[in-house]
Amino acid sequence: MLKTTPFHERTSxxxxxxxxxxxxxxxxxxxxxxxxxxxxxxxxxxxxLFDVSPLCKYLVRGRDAARLLDLIVTRNxxxxxxxxVLYTPWCDHAGKVIDDGTVARLDETTFRMTSAEPNLRWxxxxxxxxxxxxxxxxxxxxxxxxQGPMAWSIxxxxxxxxxxxxxxxxxxxxxxxxxxxxxGYTGDLGxxxxxxxxxxxxxxxxxxxxxxxxxxxxxxxxxxxxxxxxAGLMLIDVDYVPANKALIPSxxxxxYELDLAWTVNLDKERFIGRDALAREKAAGxxxxxxxxxxxxxxxxxLYADAGLATRLPNAAWRMSVPLYADREQIGYxxxxxxxxxxxxxxxxxxxxxxxxxxxxxxxxxxxVEHRRKRTAARVVKKPFFDPPRKRA
Amino acid sequence: xxxxxxIIVGGGHNGLTCAAYLARAGRKVLVLERRERVGGAAVSExxxxxxxxSVFSYVVxxxxxxxxxxxxxxxxxxxxxxxxxxxxxxxxxxxxAQWSDHDQNRRELARHSQRDAEAYDEFGLxxxxxxxxxxxLLGVAPPDPTSLDPRELWDLWRLGRYFRELPEKDLxxxxxxxxxxxxxxxxxxxxGEALKGTKSASGIIGTMLGPRSPGTAYVLLxxxxxxxxxxxxxxxxxxxxxxxxxxxxxxxxxxxxxxxRTQAPxxxxxxxxxxxxxxxxxxxxxxxxxxxxxxxxxxxxxxxxVGEGQLPDDFVxxxxxxxxxxxxxxxxxxxxxxxxxxCLPEPGPHLRGAFSISPSVDYLEHAYDDAKYGEIxxxxxxxxxxxxxxxxxxxxxxxxxxxxxxxYAPYHLNGGWNDARREELGNTVVSTLAEYAPNxxxxxxxxxxxxxxxxxxxxxxxxxxxxQGELSLQQMFFLRPAPAWARYRTPIRGLFQCGSGTHPGxxxxxxxGRNAAMAILEGRA
Numbered sequence: 001m002l003k004t005t006p007f008h009e010r011t012s013x014x015x016x017x018x019x020x021x022x023x024x025x026x027x028x029x030x031x032x033x034x035x036x037x038x039x040x041x042x043x044x045x046x047x048x049l050f051d052v053s054p055l056c057k058y059l060v061r062g063r064d065a066a067r068l069l070d071l072i073v074t075r076n077x078x079x080x081x082x083x084x085v086l087y088t089p090w091c092d093h094a095g096k097v098i099d100d101g102t103v104a105r106l107d108e109t110t111f112r113m114t115s116a117e118p119n120l121r122w123x124x125x126x127x128x129x130x131x132x133x134x135x136x137x138x139x140x141x142x143x144x145x146x147q148g149p150m151a152w153s154i155x156x157x158x159x160x161x162x163x164x165x166x167x168x169x170x171x172x173x174x175x176x177x178x179x180x181x182x183x184g185y186t187g188d189l190g191x192x193x194x195x196x197x198x199x200x201x202x203x204x205x206x207x208x209x210x211x212x213x214x215x216x217x218x219x220x221x222x223x224x225x226x227x228x229x230x231a232g233l234m235l236i237d238v239d240y241v242p243a244n245k246a247l248i249p250s251x252x253x254x255x256y257e258l259d260l261a262w263t264v265n266l267d268k269e270r271f272i273g274r275d276a277l278a279r280e281k282a283a284g285x286x287x288x289x290x291x292x293x294x295x296x297x298x299x300x301x302l303y304a305d306a307g308l309a310t311r312l313p314n315a316a317w318r319m320s321v322p323l324y325a326d327r328e329q330i331g332y333x334x335x336x337x338x339x340x341x342x343x344x345x346x347x348x349x350x351x352x353x354x355x356x357x358x359x360x361x362x363x364x365x366x367x368v369e370h371r372r373k374r375t376a377a378r379v380v381k382k383p384f385f386d387p388p389r390k391r392a
Numbered sequence: 393x394x395x396x397x398x399i400i401v402g403g404g405h406n407g408l409t410c411a412a413y414l415a416r417a418g419r420k421v422l423v424l425e426r427r428e429r430v431g432g433a434a435v436s437e438x439x440x441x442x443x444x445x446s447v448f449s450y451v452v453x454x455x456x457x458x459x460x461x462x463x464x465x466x467x468x469x470x471x472x473x474x475x476x477x478x479x480x481x482x483x484x485x486x487x488x489a490q491w492s493d494h495d496q497n498r499r500e501l502a503r504h505s506q507r508d509a510e511a512y513d514e515f516g517l518x519x520x521x522x523x524x525x526x527x528x529l530l531g532v533a534p535p536d537p538t539s540l541d542p543r544e545l546w547d548l549w550r551l552g553r554y555f556r557e558l559p560e561k562d563l564x565x566x567x568x569x570x571x572x573x574x575x576x577x578x579x580x581x582x583x584g585e586a587l588k589g590t591k592s593a594s595g596i597i598g599t600m601l602g603p604r605s606p607g608t609a610y611v612l613l614x615x616x617x618x619x620x621x622x623x624x625x626x627x628x629x630x631x632x633x634x635x636x637x638x639x640x641x642x643x644x645x646x647x648x649x650x651x652x653r654t655q656a657p658x659x660x661x662x663x664x665x666x667x668x669x670x671x672x673x674x675x676x677x678x679x680x681x682x683x684x685x686x687x688x689x690x691x692x693x694x695x696x697x698v699g700e701g702q703l704p705d706d707f708v709x710x711x712x713x714x715x716x717x718x719x720x721x722x723x724x725x726x727x728x729x730x731x732x733x734x735c736l737p738e739p740g741p742h743l744r745g746a747f748s749i750s751p752s753v754d755y756l757e758h759a760y761d762d763a764k765y766g767e768i769x770x771x772x773x774x775x776x777x778x779x780x781x782x783x784x785x786x787x788x789x790x791x792x793x794x795x796x797x798x799x800y801a802p803y804h805l806n807g808g809w810n811d812a813r814r815e816e817l818g819n820t821v822v823s824t825l826a827e828y829a830p831n832x833x834x835x836x837x838x839x840x841x842x843x844x845x846x847x848x849x850x851x852x853x854x855x856x857x858x859x860q861g862e863l864s865l866q867q868m869f870f871l872r873p874a875p876a877w878a879r880y881r882t883p884i885r886g887l888f889q890c891g892s893g894t895h896p897g898x899x900x901x902x903x904x905g906r907n908a909a910m911a912i913l914e915g916r917a
Contacts (some may be wrong), residue, residue, distance in 0.1 A: 037476065038744065085753070
């Protein structure tokens with residue numbers, strides 16, 4: 001049976017499209033309106049409200065909580081200040097990524113970890129001998145993500161405290177106890193609001209009412225998928241295969257191969273995968289995760305040759321699409337979208353290191369009128385969209 | 393004394409576009425703008441505290457995608473938001489709506505006419521093909537079929553070959569579109585009065601013609617050529633208002649090294665020996681350069697900045713005959729609350745699209761009847777949007793800005809425009825709207841009424857024509873603005889035109905500015 005989120009009573013009433021997408025065993029709106037176009041645009045022009053409750057959430061408490069998390073993730077948890085949130089991947093002993101998520105330090109000995117996949121067993125198995133309590137609070141905590149240039153104005157109107165990028169604090173929104181983190185999956189100014197599932201409906205009502213004067217809209221996953229590609233943010237099972245699901249070695253990825261070198265703290269004495277990662281760093285990763293931009297003129301020519309106006313996807317795609325250099329397939333894209341914001345056709349791709357430098361000319365496969373063609377593309381820096389307001 | 397490779401007179405979006413392309417090609421470019429801000433008729437201004445308006449032009453769609461790409465306008469801050477629906481409230485309390493979702497749209501069409509619902513997709517497909525057929529014309533200097541210039545003959549041959557490749561039925565359809573009235577053309581397709589009224593409105597915008605006047609079908613197509621994300625007939629508006637379009641183009645121009653001076657009104661183009669050598673500002677300052685490019689309309693450029701005495705008589709006669717006849721006005725409202733339409737009183741997605749006061753072709757033709765004899769339409773056509781619905785930065789939280797395009801408000805008004813007539817126009821607009829949304833009059837916090845005379849005075853568009861001259865067939869393509877002088881050249885060597893008064897015309901397209909720059913760079917202008 002698919003689960004619904006604690007907001008379902010409200011979201012289902014608003015979801016006139018009846019378009020739902022599965023997410024970690026739950027159903028969440030793909031789009032609320034009949035088309036997702038406006039929902040996409042409010043992320044960049046006003047504010048979008050996402051139900052992100054299906055995220056896996058763990059409460060890790062106790063004297064050794066920091067020690068456990070520091071052992072598991074690649075970033076330095078001991079150095080995290082109270083009220084700080086870390087985005088981080090975590091690896092197996094071979095240094096291959098199992099999952100990625102956030103670790104929030106709620107107080108000296110209490111952390112909340114979010115992940116895409118269940119990680120309770122991994123946490124427990126690595127906690128042997130440590131004084132730590134691990135609770136799966138996935139069902140107990142409801143979460144909303146409020147993203148867009150007006151996100152702060154809306155929270156401010158509710159009396160939320162000011163937060164720096166990747167910080168978290170307790171707050172009361174309309175009398176409801178929540179924690180608010182300045183995090184998100186859109187690459188924009190944005191916040192995530194966490195509360196007990198029992199408070200979900202009143203919280204929804206409070207945020208919806210506060211958002212209305214600011215043009216906020218409840219927004220589904222179709223729009224989110226476009227925004228996260230613009231932000232250059234990868235998605236598990238789409239852009240990489242988690243190590244514990246990989247069937248063959250070529251499906252494995254290290255943080256270095258996912259453009260997450262900045263999250264790997266080799267100064268830490270010990271963490272899972274450290275030795276393998278140190279070796280990989282020294283040798284240099286074989287693959288890189290890069291941004292790809294298609295050349296418009298080439299794309300237009302392909303369609304013109306077929307007698308058609310250039311056709312652009314109106315939603316993000318998630319599939320493996322071959323990339324070529326000198327007529328040989330050298331890599332593959334895993335997600336892509338036409339960005340109405342940037343007016344560019346962009347994609348996320350895996351390419352061998354020698355093809356990864358920004359500016360490298362490649363070709364992407366594209367099927368035009370049933371025929372496989374290749375369209376000119378080049379490697380560009382990620383993120384594709386990085387507004388100053390994200391960190392300001 | 394500073395010298396420039398090119399001096400652009402007028403910092404409207406076309407002047408800025410031309411400057412950006414010239415600067416991008418390494419030319420030393422100066423833009424001179426009379427007002428305190430660039431943008432011409434594409435400006436955003438905080439007319440009332442907290443409320444920002446696209447004071448004149450208000451939507452983006454015709455802006456050429458290649459300009460957005462080549463000048464990297466998104467990187468320079470341009471963000472285009474979609475305007476997906478159009479609501480036409482009807483006098484009987486019902487409404488007619490066009491929605492972006494195909495099924496929803498078809499159901500709504502069928503509610504009014506089952507036949508229209510079925511014809512609609514076919515009509516859309518035909519106009520899509522027509523827009524595609526015309527599209528190559530937009531990006532080139534229009535060749536004159538009478539010319540013997542080998543380069544023009546070459547261009548003509550290429551275009552001829554292109555049109556010969558069009559299917560026969562598309563050529564017939566194109567000819568019809570070029571010659572028929574919008575109303576007649578739509579009658580061939582549709583039954584529904586509200587649909588025909590609303591669609592034919594695209595055919596009269598900015599012209600002193602009615603929906604039953606021949607030639608208006610082409611204007612309808614002109615508005616269909618708007619293209620967003622590869623989709624024709626997609627309309628949007630710029631985040632921050634249409635001033636953001638100009639600001640992004642200006643930023644691109646500056647990034648390429650162009651210099652922009654505001655509050656620098658040009659008094660005269662310096663001409664000696666049939667050649668332009670520079671400009672004189674109103675303060676007497678002289679600036680020199682081998683290329684002077686005017687973004688001002690043909691009348692201001694030739695009869696004003698250059699002067700009749702410098703020009704051949706037949707050319708002067710052509711420019712004097714060139715029709716402006718501004719017919720539209722703008723009303724900008726600051727609102728305490730959104731309108732509650734009698735037909736759809738609750739807030740909903742319809743508020744995020746356009747509203748069109750165009751219940752029937754007859755309604756529009758009656759509006760034109762008043763204007764034909766020099767009066768303000770007693771019940772005008774209106775095209776309305778509320779940008780603050782999608783772009784909350786335009787108004788204080790919960791409040792709104794409403795942009796109302798009004799037609800007809802003839803420039804040549806009986807007795808002329810004055811404050812009383814301006815207020816009369818404002819009152820007509822509000823009372824007409826109140827027939828459909830009774831809460832509106834009491835929701836108005838501030839009102840700005842801009843007549844064609846105001847447009848002429850503030851922006852400098854002759855007779856307040858928003859396209860720098862009517863988009864009628866006798867002054868389009870190789871006839872815009874004058875026979876033999878349609879390729880951005882002028883009878884004065886070194887003097888060029890880049891405004892909407894040249895091919896392919898107006899509508900915040902930027903095409904004229906880009907084409908002019910290309911012509912100057914190729915040395916063929």
